[in-house]
Amino acid sequence: MPKLYDLAGAEEDRRFSPYCWRIKMALAHKGIEPETVPWRFTDKEAIEFSGQTRVPVLVDGENVVSDSWRIANYLEDRFSDRPSLFGGPGGRGAARFIASWADTVLQPAIARLIVADIHAHLHERDRKYFRATREKALGGSLEEICADRDDRVVKFRETDLRPLRATLTEQPYLGGESPTYADYSVFGGFQWARAVSVFRLLADGDPIAEWRHRMLELHGRLAGKAPGYAV
Amino acid sequence: MPKLYDLAGAEEDRRFSPYCWRIKMALAHKGIEPETVPWRFTDKEAIEFSGQTRVPVLVDGENVVSDSWRIANYLEDRFSDRPSLFGGPGGRGAARFIASWADTVLQPAIARLIVADIHAHLHERDRKYFRATREKALGGSLEEICADRDDRVVKFRETDLRPLRATLTEQPYLGGESPTYADYSVFGGFQWARAVSVFRLLADGDPIAEWRHRMLELHGRLAGKAPGYAV
Numbered sequence: 328m329p330k331l332y333d334l335a336g337a338e339e340d341r342r343f344s345p346y347c348w349r350i351k352m353a354l355a356h357k358g359i360e361p362e363t364v365p366w367r368f369t370d371k372e373a374i375e376f377s378g379q380t381r382v383p384v385l386v387d388g389e390n391v392v393s394d395s396w397r398i399a400n401y402l403e404d405r406f407s408d409r410p411s412l413f414g415g416p417g418g419r420g421a422a423r424f425i426a427s428w429a430d431t432v433l434q435p436a437i438a439r440l441i442v443a444d445i446h447a448h449l450h451e452r453d454r455k456y457f458r459a460t461r462e463k464a465l466g467g468s469l470e471e472i473c474a475d476r477d478d479r480v481v482k483f484r485e486t487d488l489r490p491l492r493a494t495l496t497e498q499p500y501l502g503g504e505s506p507t508y509a510d511y512s513v514f515g516g517f518q519w520a521r522a523v524s525v526f527r528l529l530a531d532g533d534p535i536a537e538w539r540h541r542m543l544e545l546h547g548r549l550a551g552k553a554p555g556y557a558v
Numbered sequence: 559m560p561k562l563y564d565l566a567g568a569e570e571d572r573r574f575s576p577y578c579w580r581i582k583m584a585l586a587h588k589g590i591e592p593e594t595v596p597w598r599f600t601d602k603e604a605i606e607f608s609g610q611t612r613v614p615v616l617v618d619g620e621n622v623v624s625d626s627w628r629i630a631n632y633l634e635d636r637f638s639d640r641p642s643l644f645g646g647p648g649g650r651g652a653a654r655f656i657a658s659w660a661d662t663v664l665q666p667a668i669a670r671l672i673v674a675d676i677h678a679h680l681h682e683r684d685r686k687y688f689r690a691t692r693e694k695a696l697g698g699s700l701e702e703i704c705a706d707r708d709d710r711v712v713k714f715r716e717t718d719l720r721p722l723r724a725t726l727t728e729q730p731y732l733g734g735e736s737p738t739y740a741d742y743s744v745f746g747g748f749q750w751a752r753a754v755s756v757f758r759l760l761a762d763g764d765p766i767a768e769w770r771h772r773m774l775e776l777h778g779r780l781a782g783k784a785p786g787y788a789v
Contacts, residue, residue: 411648413646413648414646414647414648414649414651415644415645415646415647415648415649416645416646416649416733416734416735417642417644417645417646417648417649417650417652417653417733417734417738417740418645418646418647418648418649418651418652419648419734420645420649420729420731420732420733420734420735420738420740421648421649421652421653421655421656421732421733421734421738421740422648422652423725423728423729423732423734424652424655424656424659424721424722424725424732424740425652425655425656427720427721427722427724427725428655428659428721430721430724431720431721431724432720432721489658489662489663490655490658490659490661490662490663491655491658493658493661493662494654494655494658497654498651498654500651501651501652501654501655502647502648502651502652503647503648503650503651503652503654504647504651507648507651507652509648509651509652509655
């Protein structure tokens with residue numbers, strides 16, 4: 328059984344990393360149930376064997392793979408007889424753009440809406456590290472950054488989410504008729520928020536909210552039954 | 559031979575519509591050389607048979623298809639024995655997101671950088687219509703909108719193009735190892751600018767500029783040999 332190092336909060340079963348969620352959904356898509364190992368930001372030594380300092384880290388027999396995009400490609404190639412994560416070579420190429428959009432547009436925007444809620448759910452030993460690194464990266468205190476989120480969410484919904492909404496108005500998944508890694512890449516950001524925050528990222532009736540609901544139901548409600556807040 | 563109604567400027571061979579470029583590249587990908595019919599914004603009657611008022615319009619025997627996304631899907635299904643435009647079902651789904659990103663992020667940003675140059679290249683009979691509709695949509699005179707483009711292009715390059723650059727730093731095409739309709743969707747916006755403007759959208763050495771160069775060379779330099787400015 329493959330082992331996945333998975334970011335956890337103060338409660339061991341509150342798993343909130345968007346990148347780990349991409350991989351947990353991808354593993355389920357391939358019909359693989361990993362052993363997940365709860366990991367905290369400051370547990371750098373526990374994953375030193377991977378040659379880098381971040382999760383997800385997948386250990387599959389002799390193979391150690393880090394970085395969510397590399398893990399997804401590893402799973403697609405290693406389990407090529409299982410349902411495809413990308414739906415063909417063109418899907419693999421295009422999924423990288425969609426994952427890059429999640430990395431550079433979606434997740435940075437979500438971070439500024441919920442970062443104080445992440446901090447509130449961290450294990451005690453992670454708090455100082457998280458506050459110091461995130462306040463430096465975001466240029467302000469976590470509380471200040473989230474203070475005007477009721478205003479900022481308007482632009483998030485109307486502008487940042489526009490290409491996602493345009494697509495999901497026309498088709499049920501980013502992968503088309505069924506979900507692919509493109510969906511998991513984007514869903515990771517929403518599941519990150521759901522795990523730690525009561526803040527409503529989406530308005531009722533938004534086609535993106537309907538898609539998120541479908542994603543929560545996939546693979547035996549893998550994401551829907553995980554600890555988080557009603558969204 | 560299919561017929562494609564294609565937006566033209568004052569000079570009949572200056573073809574600048576980003577949506578028509580998507581389809582000209584898609585047709586070339588399928589090995590089809592259409593008869594292109596030059597069309598201007600005010601020639602609404604010429605395409606009345608299509609039941610709507612915009613180009614591209616493809617006429618293939620008895621079939622009349624409008625809207626670039628619908629045309630691309632028509633071509634993929636009608637010429638399924640030719641090289642795939644999407645590279646599989648997952649690629650078709652994901653290409654819709656990438657086309658939506660081009661529609662809602664890339665092209666609106668490019669429009670605000672070059673709209674006065676488009677106007678300068680229009681046929682006399684289109685100018686009044688174009689100025690009235692675009693100034694209403696963009697909320698200012700065409701000249702005012704482009705006046706601070708040297709400043710705005712910095713944000714365009716650094717922020718708007720970020721997911722595109724992240725992808726093309728890692729792989730040669732949005733489709734992966736070879737171009738798909740995802741590439742044509744995004745390239746349309748750059749070719750639109752190239753047809754009418756000397757303004758430099760991209761800095762030297764940008765991986766996006768290198769990709770654009772590859773795109774200009776594809777299919778016998780279809781886009782590269784078309785009237786436009788050095789970029």
